Amino acid sequence: MPNHVSIQGFKGSFHEVAARQYFGAEPELLACATFAAVVAHVVNGSADAGLMAMENSLAGSILPNYLLLERHAIHITGEVYLPIHQHLLALPGTTLADVQAVHSHPMALRQCGDFLDRHPHWKLVETDDTGHSAQLLAETRTPGVAVVAGAQAAAQFGLHILAPAIHDDPHNYTRFLVLQRAETVLPDPDADKASLYFYASHAPGSLAKVLTRVAAHGLNLSKLQSCPRPSQPWHYGFHADVEFDDAGQLRALLTDLAPVTEELRVLGTYHRGQWNTAEGPSARVAQASPQLLA
The missing domain is CATH 3.40.190.10 (Periplasmic binding protein-like II)
Structure with missing residues (x-):
């Protein structure tokens, strides 16, 4: 441990x-x-x-x-x-009518867009962390401020759940x-999943060749994320997560991908x-x- x-x-x-x-x-x-x-x-x-x-x-x-x-x-x-599960937290005694600003991490605010859009007069303030936002509100006791955070933050810092489950989707x-x-x-x-990083030539069909070979091995591609290549405008590398049943399948895939990629790295294998x-x-x-x- x-x-x-x-x-x-x-x-x-x-x-x-x-x-x-x-x-x-x-x-x-x-x-x-x-x-x-x-x-x-x-x-x-x-x-x-x-x-x-x-x-x-x-x-x-x-x-x-x-x-x-x-x-x-x-x-x-x-x-x-x-x-x-995102909730709107506030100091005890605060009502929705009292709220003027909502503080939280930008990702948390984005998860609650539908609810926040129904209150266009609220000022949205991006912070470094959901829990830290709750802590600062508990310490400063600033009137008119609410935070988006989890129930654990409410319990930790003695805040009231003013509006529960405000995220856009229950899942x-x-x-x-x-x-x-x-x-x-x-x-x-026990590893049955791998995170890979690869770069294929900036040419028509290069990405399709990689994906075709993944499919040919019967592996599930659970994630594909493009990222810009530094110093190479409009060129992209790709992060891919693949799921497999045994290590031999992964080794065979890596061997098959080598000829159609200019860079290929395994960032991790895990359960x-x-x-x-x-x-x-x-x-x-x-x-x-x-x-x-x-």
Whole structure:
């Protein structure tokens, strides 16, 4: 079990919930204001592992985080799919009529667009974290301010849930990746998912050749995300998640992709998160990878 885990966010954040779900109560969580700081802690060894959100089912992908995966010597060793329930929190005694401004992380605000659009006179203020927004409101007790955050933040900081479940879709979830330094990672014998990065030539049909070969191997392509190539305007690399039944399938795919890609890297192999039917079809719970329990 790692001793220190870096996360983006503070007490009461969804990163904290996801980290506790994956690692349990023992590791010390290192709160970071930015995702870059999460990765830096892992790279420099001040954290044994990191947890970083990658995409939300309503707000979409966090593109800068894919660039962090490309540019640093880190390895993906697990994933967490966390159901996200966003609430409007306020100081006790506050009513909807009192609200003038709503503070939260931009991804959280985007998840609640339908509700917030019904109150066009509210000022939306983007912050670094949902939990930190709740903490600041509890400390400053600023009248007329509400925050978008989870129930855990309300309980942590003594805030009132002014409007529950304000996210646009009841099946709202965020996918987090578990990160470790590349040189510390041991092979996971239970791995059935891989995150790849590849670049195909900037020519007609080059991406289609890659996708055709993935399909020919019968593997499920669960994610495909394009990202700009630095210093090469309008050229894109691709992040791809593929699911497989045994390691031999992945090795065969990598061999087959080499001739049709100019760059091909495995960013991590790990055990895919499992669906939690008690939470509904859009929630997953991941089990800690064996190498993190050693």
